[in-house]
Amino acid sequence: MTHSVAQIPVATALRRLEELPLDWGVQQVALAEAAGRVLAESLQADRDFPPFHRVAMDGIAVSAAALAEGRREFRVVGIQGAGEPPLRLGDSHEAVEVMTGAVLPEGAAAVIPVEELARERATVRLTSGGVPKPGQNVHVAGSDARAGDLLLQPGLVLHGPALAVAASIGAGRLTVRRRPRLALLATGSELVGVDELPAPYQIRVSNLTALRGSLDLHGYAPAWSGRVGDNRVELGRLLSTLLEGHDVLVLSGGVSRGRYDHVPGLLAELGCHILFHGVRQRPGRPLLAATGPRGQLVLALPGNPVTTVICLHRYLLPLLQQREGRPSAARRVRLATALRWGRPLALFLGARLESAATGLPLAWPLPTGGSGDFAPLAASDGFLELEEGRPGWEAGEEATFWPWMPR
Numbered sequence: 001m002t003h004s005v006a007q008i009p010v011a012t013a014l015r016r017l018e019e020l021p022l023d024w025g026v027q028q029v030a031l032a033e034a035a036g037r038v039l040a041e042s043l044q045a046d047r048d049f050p051p052f053h054r055v056a057m058d059g060i061a062v063s064a065a066a067l068a069e070g071r072r073e074f075r076v077v078g079i080q081g082a083g084e085p086p087l088r089l090g091d092s093h094e095a096v097e098v099m100t101g102a103v104l105p106e107g108a109a110a111v112i113p114v115e116e117l118a119r120e121r122a123t124v125r126l127t128s129g130g131v132p133k134p135g136q137n138v139h140v141a142g143s144d145a146r147a148g149d150l151l152l153q154p155g156l157v158l159h160g161p162a163l164a165v166a167a168s169i170g171a172g173r174l175t176v177r178r179r180p181r182l183a184l185l186a187t188g189s190e191l192v193g194v195d196e197l198p199a200p201y202q203i204r205v206s207n208l209t210a211l212r213g214s215l216d217l218h219g220y221a222p223a224w225s226g227r228v229g230d231n232r233v234e235l236g237r238l239l240s241t242l243l244e245g246h247d248v249l250v251l252s253g254g255v256s257r258g259r260y261d262h263v264p265g266l267l268a269e270l271g272c273h274i275l276f277h278g279v280r281q282r283p284g285r286p287l288l289a290a291t292g293p294r295g296q297l298v299l300a301l302p303g304n305p306v307t308t309v310i311c312l313h314r315y316l317l318p319l320l321q322q323r324e325g326r327p328s329a330a331r332r333v334r335l336a337t338a339l340r341w342g343r344p345l346a347l348f349l350g351a352r353l354e355s356a357a358t359g360l361p362l363a364w365p366l367p368t369g370g371s372g373d374f375a376p377l378a379a380s381d382g383f384l385e386l387e388e389g390r391p392g393w394e395a396g397e398e399a400t401f402w403p404w405m406p407r
Contacts, residue, residue, distance in 0.1 A: 007278035007285060009388065010346045016275045017289060017315065022297060022323050024247055027178040031166055034158050036219050037176035038325040043152040046169045048142035053104035055080070057137040060117065060124055061108035064134055065092040072126040076119075080105050095124060104138055111137035155325050177324045180247035180297075184211050184225035187235060187254035187263065188303060191227050206374070207252040210309045218317055218406050222250075230260040239266055243292045250316065253303030256286045263300050264288060272298060280388055281346040283307040287315070305374035310348045310383055313402050333384070333401040336362040340392040347388075350380035351401065363401055380404070 026040040055061065062074060074095035078087045082101035089096060089107035096105040104111070116128040126132075145151060151165050158166075158174070166174060191205040192198045205227050212225055223246065228238050235254070242249050254263040255277075264277055271293040279287045284307045288300040299316050301308045318328060333353065341347055351363040363384055368376045377383075382403035386393060393399065 007280045008276050009280050010385075013276050013279045013287070013289070014315070017319050018322070020275075020291065020297065021295070022180075022319075024178040024180045024323070026175050028173045028175050031163065031172050031174060034163060034166070034174045034176060035160075037158050037174070039152055039156045039158055039162070039174060040154050040177050041175040042150055042154060043166060043169060043171055043174075045145040045147050045149045045151055047147045049144040049168070050139050050141055052086075053141050054139035055082075055098045055100055055102045055104055055111055055137070056139045057111055057113045058100050059098060059111045059113040059115075059137065060095040061089065061098045061105045061111050062095050062132065063089050063092050063107050064109035066095075067110060067132055067134055070131070074124050076122050076124055078105075109134045109138075113137060157326055179220055179324065180320070181245070182215065182220060182222045182248040182250065183242045183246040184208055184215075184222045184250050184252070185238065185242060186227040186252045186303070187230065188227070189229035189231075189260075191229075206305055207303065207308045210305065210374075211250060211252065211312055214309060214312055214317070214404070217404075218321070220317075220320055230254065230262065232262045232266070235262055236266045236269070239263075240270055243270060243272075243294075243296055243298075246296065248297045248299070248316075248320075249292075250312070251298070251300040252308050253301075255288050255300040255302055267298060267300070279346075280344060281348060282343070283348065284311045285345070287311055289315070306350075306368055306377060309374070309377065313383070313404065314348065314385065327407075329403055329407050330385075331401050331403070331407075332360055332398055333363040334360045335384075335393055335395055335397050335399055336364045338392065338395045339365060339386070341386065342391040343388075345388050347384075347386040349384045349386065350377045351382065351384045352379065353381045353401070360398065363399065 029037060060074060069092055071092055075093055076097050077094045078096050080087050080096050080098045080102045082099050086103045087096050087105045089105050098111055110132050112132050116126055117124045118127045152162055156162055186205050186208045190202050192202050194204050198204055208225050212222055215222055228235050251263055254261050267290050268274065272290040275289040277288040278285060283304060284302055286302045290298040292298060301311045350366045352366060354362045354364060356362050365384065366376045366380050382401055385400040385402060
């Protein structure tokens with residue numbers, strides 16, 4: 001199978017990815033594992049909320065008759081703690097000492113806070129000049145929601161408050177958007193393990209760490225990751241296995257035009273359809289995307305470290321987030337300094353953000369020594385995306401910024 005090697009604009013590459021019919025369905029997860037996931041079901045109240053008239057402040061509960069009489073002194077006949085069955089008030093002379101969160105005693109109409117009371121043995125007396133009113137400091141049953149009311153809708157990213165709502169209705173398992181089963185593969189015979197001592201002509205494999213860490217931070221933990229040398233047969237066997245067992249395959253290296261860049265040809269031989277191979281951008285011109293025989297997504301990143309991590313954050317992570325229903329991480333910034341360019345390529349450039357007194361944050365570009373010089377990226381907050389066809393940009397111009405960390 002042959003494929004085009006013509007370089008296309010960034011916008012065209014993104015459009016081809018966005019047009020893919022990628023849908024990984026839904027799955028059920030335990031409530032304790034649902035943080036950050038996207039809800040794929042509606043959740044209704046299983047009962048009224050609150051389910052009882054709830055005491056909203058520590059103090060004493062008194063009857064409506066006592067309020068009507070303007071009574072200011074009471075005899076305490078019991079203590080109502082949270083989680084205990086309700087006590088009952090008798091005549092208007094009686095009061096029940098109540099705790100925040102407790103059920104309102106039967107016959108009670110209001111709660112007078114402890115700060116407004118003085119107590120002597122079993123007698124309490126109001127010390128403030130205020131006049132207690134019916135319903136005071138009482139969280140009325142069903143005032144938040146009624147049984148059957150819709151509480152959470154599909155598409156919600158599950159944060160702490162939403163998880164608390166799910167817990168309150170007994171939803172121990174939640175249906176969420178399924179995330180793809182993802183594999184990472186770094187190629188190159190020059191690569192050795194992080195714990196190994198490299199020979200002078202070898203390097204430790206850092207791209208896997210960068211890719212895995214970035215994916216983990218955004219909630220897409222890879223199911224498999226590993227490395228392989230430039231042996232074509234071995235690489236072909238491994239690609240076939242990974243395509244069989246995963247929804248998304250991310251490759252690093254082996255995608256350029258050299259003799260040992262076997263990835264494009266092997267993908268074609270394995271029945272993959274090449275979406276594009278070559279994008280008008282710096283870094284990352286040899287970027288390749290393909291679909292597998294069963295609709296798997298393959299993103300083959302150039303092996304230079306700067307290119308690898310930038311292309312992951314610009315192409316794969318936004319696509320995964322969009323398909324899951326999560327908002328884009330992109331934000332608008334202002335350039336803190338002028339930039340000269342003048343090449344027919346889009347430019348991705350690491351940058352550090354600085355808060356501005358007003359308006360958008362300022363982005364300070366951090367040029368590197370090339371796509372293999374990844375140390376400056378460690379001091380950056382993310383990278384700028386600057387469109388092709390411009391001779392440069394002036395200080396103060398707006399630009400798109402992609403952060404390393406999830407928002």
